[in-house]
Amino acid sequence: MAKQKDFTTLVGDGGETHQQIPKKDTHDADGHLTTDQGIRIADNQNSLRSGARGPTLLEDFVLREKIFHFDHERIPERIVHARGSAAHGYFETYESLADLTRAHLLQKPKQKTPVFVRFSTVAGGAGSVDTPRDVRGFAVKFYTQEGNWDLVGNNIPVFFIQDAIKFPDLIHAVKMESDRAFPQAGSAHDTFWDFASLMPESTHMLMWAMSDRTLPRSLRMMQGFGIHTFQFINAEGNTSFVKFHWRPLLGVQSTLWDEAIKLQAADNDFHRRDLWEAIDRNDYPSWELGIQVFDQKFADRLPYDVLDPTKLIPEELLPLRPVGKLVLDRNPDNFFAETEQVAYCPANIVPGIDFSNDPLLQGRLFSYLDTQKSRLGTANFHQLPINAPKCPVMNFQRDGQMQMSVPKGRANYEPNSLADHGEAGGPRECPVTGFATVRGRDAGGEQGDKLRVRAELFADHYSQARLFWRSLTENEQAHVASSFVLELSKVKLEQIPARMIANLRNVDESLAKRVATGLGVELPKKSKAAREPVDLEPSAALSIQQSFQPTLAGRSVGLLFTEGSDGALIRSTAKAVKDAGGQPVLIAPKVHGVMLNDGSSLDADGQLAGTPSQTVDAVAVIVSEEGCRALLKDAAAVQFVMDAFGHLKAIGTSEAAQPLLDKAGVVPDEGITSLDKAFIAAAGRRYWAREPSVRQLA
Helix, strand or coil: CCCCCCEEEEECCCCCEEEEEECCCCCCCCCCCECCCCCECCCCCCCCECCCCCCECCCCHHHHHHHHHHHCCCCCCCCCCCCEEEEEEEEEECCCCCCCCCCHHHCCCCCEEEEEEEEEECCCCCCCCCCCCCCEEEEEEEEECCEEEEEEEECCCCCCCCCHHHHHHHHHHHCCECCCCECCCCCCCHHHHHHHHCCHHHHHHHHHHCCHHHCECCHHHCCEECCCCEEEECCCCCEEEEEEEEEECCCCCECCHHHHHHHHHHCCCHHHHHHHHHHHCCCCCEEEEEEEEECHHHHHHCCCCCCCCCCCCCCCCCCCEEEEEEEEEECCCCHHHHHHCCCCCCCCCCCCEECCCCHHHHHHHHHHHHHHHHHHCCCCHHHCCCCCCCCCCCCCCCCCCCCCCCCCCCCCCCCCCHHHHCCCCCCCCCCCCCCCCCCCCCCCCCCCCCCCCCCHHHHCCCHHHHHHHHHCCHHHHHHHHHHHHHHHHCCCCCHHHHHHHHHHCCCCHHHHHHHHHHHCCCCCCCCCCCCCCCCCCCCHHHCHHHHCCCCCCCCEEEEEECCCCCHHHHHHHHHHHHHCCCEEEEEECCCCCEECCCCCEECCCEEHHHCCHHHCCEEEEECCHHHHHHHCCCHHHHHHHHHHHHCCCCEEECHHHHHHHHHCCCCCCCCEECCCHHHHHHCCCCCHHHHHHHCCCC
């Protein structure tokens, strides 16, 4: 008896079943190799020729199809956010938000919704590195029962510009300069700072961009923000403003600039690898979704406009309400099919969520949908599996390139009366359950003439930049000032740094002076502010260092060892790191068969020359006297320790390692410990007090 075939059903837009076709199992190792038309291939090693040494024949359809498909494998990369990494997971609610919104995914406690999350850099191309100073994208696709909701944001809560009409100018300026195609994935060049210095509204975002927020330690350790003000609508039609925040459960952590540069050399795929390997070892990255909900009365009391995407609402003024948890628990099966072809669009919302009049958001609603056609080549990109909703799709959209459904019948328009004549009439609108835009345009009830203008409070470009600066620790402020100096030092047009510093004087005089001194230029006259800034209460939540919780959870500790090292000490240190929630990484000059003092042999996870200390969060140097003497002649070993010290990491060490520490310039402080409980306690943090002794900051 023949084996029953496994079939899949094609369902049309109207929900009707059209036909059944056999399922393809592309992972069946025992299956037959076929062409795209399903014809079995007898020989995949040799082209069809006229004789053993004769010309290849044009009739070889196997060769032609294979080469044809290969020639067209690549699609246009994203103009921005081209380099990305992604994962599958779920979002689980803590409580019902029925009082605020009728969105189905937020109605019940412990309700789970599948998600696909993509993280990305902004400026670089798809082949650029993971660790430049850059804003990171944080895009979440919720596959809800009411359709897809895409919350598309960044790891910074504000943006460079207020109006979408300036977005092409911003991206043209920050991308590689058009006549020379460099620099790649960096803003430290003329055109970006020329634009930024001429756009005072970008000042707040520049403060964030020059901070450690743009040098994340891991994609698992950065925040995400919806940026814009959105709206919630409940079942009674009541509206409220809402802002969305993702907070990593591992806490926010960053690298240092010098460390980030060296990470680029050590591992171009550092963040991508870190995310993949964490999920692969079941150490699932998690975030908490917090919301800020408010009404127009609250908004009216603020000295800035909540529709201005260059502004945020401090958590101290409006605390976050935790509403759910995001967990990433499955890596993609195929990078191209999922991570590369996923198409996010902020216009994808569900009933119970709506837009505000934020002018930058309004432009994004058009731009994202438009760009998918350019990238994916068809208006039917939503039918790709990674983009397809997990709820029924029924409409009268027809045809187009790569149409995958086969609708039957004549009904391809609405309204129609074909059902009255015994034919399928297709789906119909439903005013009760369907999405309806808020009647008053937004939660504030704003209405009026359509004008090319901005609200008065949008002219305040400096108050929140000043708030961000005043909320940072002295150390973080030094990083911001030094970042401005470094980036502006790359600018060749001499009028630009002065113009930028003139703007910074509206943020803080000391910042402007430090940048001017760092560049060796005179302090320029303060630029005229379109609206005088006001002093806002500092917010500790804006500071990475003030919010940081010392922990080894999600962090890694490098254990450097050599021939003759203390095997018991290596094992006990690795166990202590694991018990504290960290990941021990064994590092040695050679990877296999390192003989220890107890006669045992140990393999390393990474070879010393290829696993610098930038790849871990703390280091333990466990060497014998003989092993230490060998490492003193190894530049990679000296650099390993020197960088760990210079990057303000904890260093646990045995007595035998002291000569190596001396050669690396390590000076004792509270982060230099013995290999005992003190090291485990020290390994979960950085030692900022050390920084003035290892580098010159502005």
